[in-house]
Amino acid sequence: MIYIKDLKNHVGETVTLKGWLFNKRSSGKVKFLILRDGTGYLQCVVFKGNVTPEVFELADHMGQETSFEITGKIKEEPRAIGGYEMDAVDLQVIGKSENYPITPKEHGVEFLIDHRHLWVRSRKQYAVLKIRHRIVKAIRDFFDERDFTLFDGPIITPNASEGTSTLFETPYFDLGKAYLTQSSQLYAEAGAMAFGKVYTFGPTFRAEKSKTRRHLTEFWMVEPEMAFYDLDDDMDLAEEFLEYIVQTVLEDRKEELKILERDTTKLESVVRPFPRISYDDAVKILHENGRDFEWGDDFGAPDEATISNQFDRPVMVHRYPAEVKAFYMKRDPENPKLALAVDVLAPEGYGEIIGGSQREDDYDTLVDRIKEHDLPLDFFQWYLDLRRYGSVPHSGFGLGLERTVAWICGIEHLREAIPFPRLIYRNTP
RNA sequence: UCCGCGUUAGCUCAAUGGUAGAGCAUUCGGCUGUUAACCGAAGGGUUGUAGGUUCAAGUCCUACACGCGGAGCCA
Numbered sequence: 001m002i003y004i005k006d007l008k009n010h011v012g013e014t015v016t017l018k019g020w021l022f023n024k025r026s027s028g029k030v031k032f033l034i035l036r037d038g039t040g041y042l043q044c045v046v047f048k049g050n051v052t053p054e055v056f057e058l059a060d061h062m063g064q065e066t067s068f069e070i071t072g073k074i075k076e077e078p079r080a081i082g083g084y085e086m087d088a089v090d091l092q093v094i095g096k097s098e099n100y101p102i103t104p105k106e107h108g109v110e111f112l113i114d115h116r117h118l119w120v121r122s123r124k125q126y127a128v129l130k131i132r133h134r135i136v137k138a139i140r141d142f143f144d145e146r147d148f149t150l151f152d153g154p155i156i157t158p159n160a161s162e163g164t165s166t167l168f169e170t171p172y173f174d175l176g177k178a179y180l181t182q183s184s185q186l187y188a189e190a191g192a193m194a195f196g197k198v199y200t201f202g203p204t205f206r207a208e209k210s211k212t213r214r215h216l217t218e219f220w221m222v223e224p225e226m227a228f229y230d231l232d233d234d235m236d237l238a239e240e241f242l243e244y245i246v247q248t249v250l251e252d253r254k255e256e257l258k259i260l261e262r263d264t265t266k267l268e269s270v271v272r273p274f275p276r277i278s279y280d281d282a283v284k285i286l287h288e289n290g291r292d293f294e295w296g297d298d299f300g301a302p303d304e305a306t307i308s309n310q311f312d313r314p315v316m317v318h319r320y321p322a323e324v325k326a327f328y329m330k331r332d333p334e335n336p337k338l339a340l341a342v343d344v345l346a347p348e349g350y351g352e353i354i355g356g357s358q359r360e361d362d363y364d365t366l367v368d369r370i371k372e373h374d375l376p377l378d379f380f381q382w383y384l385d386l387r388r389y390g391s392v393p394h395s396g397f398g399l400g401l402e403r404t405v406a407w408i409c410g411i412e413h414l415r416e417a418i419p420f421p422r423l424i425y426r427n428t429p
Numbered sequence: 430u431c432c433g434c435g436u437u438a439g440c441u442c443a444a445u446g447g448u449a450g451a452g453c454a455u456u457c458g459g460c461u462g463u464u465a466a467c468c469g470a471a472g473g474g475u476u477g478u479a480g481g482u483u484c485a486a487g488u489c490c491u492a493c494a495c496g497c498g499g500a501g502c503c504a
Contacts, residue, residue: 023464023465025462025463025464025465025466025467026460026463026466027460027461027462027463027466027467028459028460028461029460029461030460030461030462030463031463032462032463032464032466034464043463043464045462045463047461048461049461063455064454079462079463079464080463080464081464098455099439099454099455100454101439101440101454102440103439103440103441103453103454103465104453104454104465105440105441105452105453105454105465106440106441106442106453106465107440107441108440108441108496108497109496109497110495110496110497111439111440111441166502166503182503183504204504206502206503206504208501208502208503209430209501209502210500210501210502210503211497211498211499211500212498212499212500213498213499214503214504215502215503215504216504219504220504221504298502298503300500300501300502301499301500301501302500343504351503351504352503352504353504354504355503355504398504399504400503400504401504402504403504404504414504425495425496
C-alpha cells in the first residue's frame with residue numbers, strides 16, 4: 001500500500017492510491033480530483049485524452065468524500081497542494097457519497113458537532129487531532145525517559161477525592177453506588193510509594209455544570225506523582241515537561257500548525273525558566289490592573305487572563321490560601337494559611353493547564369484535614385495507610401490534555417481538542 | 430442555577446410591519462491548469478412551537494422548547 005506522505009519516493013512511477021475525494025474542480029476536458037488518504041492530500045489530474053470516456057464521465061459524477069482507487073504517474077508539481085501531482089490513467093469508485101453534509105463553505109458550531117463523526121475528516125480538525133496524538137506521545141516519552149512508571153488509577157471509584165457533588169454516579173451491584181473518577185491522584189500517591197516516580201494517564205469525568213469553552217464533562221488528564229519531591233522540585237518538573245511538549249510539537253508538527261495558521265512565535269518563547277510568582281504577587285498584579293479582587297478568593301477566568309497576559313510563557317502561581325485548595329495539600333511551614341500548591345496558567349488566556357501541590361505527609365494533620373472538610377474518614381483509611389507506613393514528602397501535578405491541545409493549536413474551544421467531545425448538554429455522536 | 434444573545438432553503442446568512450432572497454451544496458449545460466475555481470440555468474420554504482396585537486407579522490408582545498456565549502466550579 002502506498003500513501004500520499006511517501007510519494008517523494010515514487011516520483012516518475014505509476015502507482016495506485018486509495019482514499020476519499022476531498023474536493024473536485026473541472027475545466028472542460030481536464031478535471032482535478034483532490035485525494036485525501038489520511039496521510040496527506042494529492043491533486044489527481046484527469047485529462048480527457050488520457051482515460052477512457054467511462055472513467056472521464058465517472059470523475060464528473062463523484063460526490064465529495066466518495067472513496068476511490070486511482071492509478072497514475074506521480075510528478076513534482078509546485079502548483080499543487082503538497083508539491084506532487086498524479087496524471088491519472090484509471091479510476092475506480094469504492095464507495096459512493098452523495099450530498100455530503102459538510103461542504104467547503106462555512107458551517108455553524110451546532111451543525112458541525114452534530115456531524116462530528118464526519119467533521120474529523122476536515123483539514124483543520126485533522127490537524128488538531130494529529131497534534132493531539134503527538135502531544136500524547138510526547139507526554140509518554142517524557143515520563144518514560146525519566147524512569148517514571150505508568151501506574152493508572154481506576155475509572156470506577158467508591159468515593160470522591162474532593163466531595164461527591166461533581167461526580168457521575170452509577171449503580172454498582174450489591175455495593176450500592178460507584179462514581180466515575182475525577183482524578184487518579186490519590187491512587188498515584190500509592191504508586192509513588194511503591195515505584196518512586198509514577199504517572200497516570202487516562203480519562204476523567206466531572207459532572208460540573210460548566211457551560212464554557214474551557215470545559216468538558218469527559219477529558220484526559222496526566223498525573224505524575226513523585227516521592228521525595230517538594231514543591232520546588234514539582235515546579236521544576238512541570239516547567240521542563242511543558243517546554244518539552246511545546247518544543248516537540250513545534251519541531252514535529254510544522255505542517256499541521258501551518259494548516260491551523262498558528263502564530264508559532266507564541267510557542268517558540270515557551271522555554272525555561274518560566275516566571276514563578278506567589279499568590280500574593282498575583283493579587284498585586286490584579287490590583288495594579290484595576291481588578292476588584294479580595295485576598296483569599298480563588299482566581300476566576302478573567303483574573304487568570306489578566307495574570308497570564310503579563311508574560312510571554314506559562315506562569316506558575318504558587319502558595320495559595322489553603323482554604324480554597326484541596327484537603328490533601330500540605331501547608332506552608334512558614335505560613336500555615338497557605339497551601340504548597342501551584343497552578344500553571346497558559347499564555348494567551350488559555351487558563352489553568354496544570355494544578356499541582358506538595359501533599360500532606362503527616363498522619364495526624366491529614367486526619368484533621370479530612371474532618372475539617374467533612375469527608376468520610378472510612379473511605380480514606382487506605383489513603384491514610386500511606387502515612388502510617390513509611391510516609392515521605394511527595395508532590396505531583398495534573399495536566400489537562402485538551403486544554404494543552406487547545407492552547408498549542410490556538411483553537412477557541414475544547415470541543416475541537418478531542419475526537420468526540422462530551423459536554424453538559426451533549427453526549428452524541 | 431443565574432445573566433446575555435440567537436432560531437428564516439441541506440448549510441451559512443439577508444429581508445423599514447406590506448410579493449421571503451443571495452452564496453455554497455444538488456441537478457443540467459459551458460470551459461485543457463483549477464487552487465473554497467469560474468460562467469449560465471433549474472429545483473429547493475408551514476420563517477423553532479403555541480398563543481396574542483394588527484387591514485397586514487419572518488419582523489411587535491407573551492409563554493415554552495432548543496442552541497450559543499459567559500459567571501460560579503474546575504483541568
